[in-house]
Amino acid sequence: MPTITINGQTLHCPPQTSVLDILLNAGIAISYACKKGTCHSCLLKSLDIAPPPGSQTGLKDTQKAQGYFLACQCRPDENMVVQVPSHQDIYVDVAIAGKKMLNSQILELTLGFEQPFDFKAGQFVNLQRGDGLTRSYSIANPPRPDNTIQLHIRRLAGGKFSNWLHNEAQIGEKISVSKPQGTCYYLPDRPQQSLLMVATGSGLAPLAGILTDALAQGHTGPAYLFHGSREAEGLYLVEAMRELAAAYPNVNYFPCISGGTENPQYCSGRANDIAIATLSNLKNWRVYICGHPEMVSQFKKQAFLKGASLADIYTDPFLLSPS
């Protein structure tokens, strides 16, 4: 059985067990949020061998060359000596600059960076609390001169991180923020391309960011945004999005409620179904889907069957962290 050595401690690697689980089982504190290779918060560095290839999928070439790998995706078949990268290599400490409720469930959290922070609207960051608890949240705005980012935090019943941000975290308090992650963002290569965006719940955060960014970069092709929730109270930024659609003739906004109550102000039905019923063909469209993981995977298939190429479909399923 291969072994893994960390901080001078050597552990056995049972077959089919990830390095992340091996370390967690041994009581070694290591951060993680998704266990799926998405969030990159479980990054470790190999000090001797080249990490197994599958454990570096999605990393930047510079990170790969330096021996970084994802602990949750690594099942070693040789002995390995590894190190937790230093906190400063991964996180910057940023002050909470503002808290505002966008509806009864969604908090707009503003973080103020002291140094310019290089990101694209729609990417996500991992936030880490003092005790190591780590969660991913998407950035709802393009870069701004004042170096702030805005996140939309939906309160989940019993959710540890979201309730802490809603109830306890204070303005001025520092929180650790990772580098931006993910590939769900606007690409300015084809300004006339048709864009389709479908979100449920706080999945609007990345898509509102992408849409704002696209318009700021002069996107001229049609852009369709479908935002869904069960009840009207679950929607938010409705007025702001309506104003955007009024100001830009190429923007089409569809707030959708699926809970069964009829309301002339909204489309009734699921956002993904309404999108499919509204648009006849998605060939050559670029499609962005964010929010509830089941909606994301269902709509990905719907969009593909409507003609979108898989390579043109960008998704961020808001996976919950496995306990």
Added chain:
Amino acid sequence: MSESLYDRIGGEAAVSAAVETFYRKVLEDYRINRFFDGKDMETQLAKQKAFFTMAFGGPNNYTGKDMREAHAHLVKMGLDDSHFDAVMEHLGATMQELNVPNELIAEAAAIAEGARHDVLGK
């Protein structure tokens, strides 16, 4: 040396063009979509790319034994000749949509047909 079918059809580019069209047909076909459902779409697409590369006689490292192993769990789910025929239908229709000449379609069909016993584990 004569060019392989894979090269005559258009190589990698032809496979890439064919694979999404084919995958849509498969996902919409109630007779066989259960074999392809519920899996990661990118992974599935990569496997269909392997399927096309083989059917076009292109570079691949699959042996008959690999084909048996790749489809063994589907045979347990009931994969039989009728499903194989459905896949052959979509293979032909996809190539027709892409305006591949009939004689090349026939060649590809013959190559795929040659995998029938291994795929069905007979």
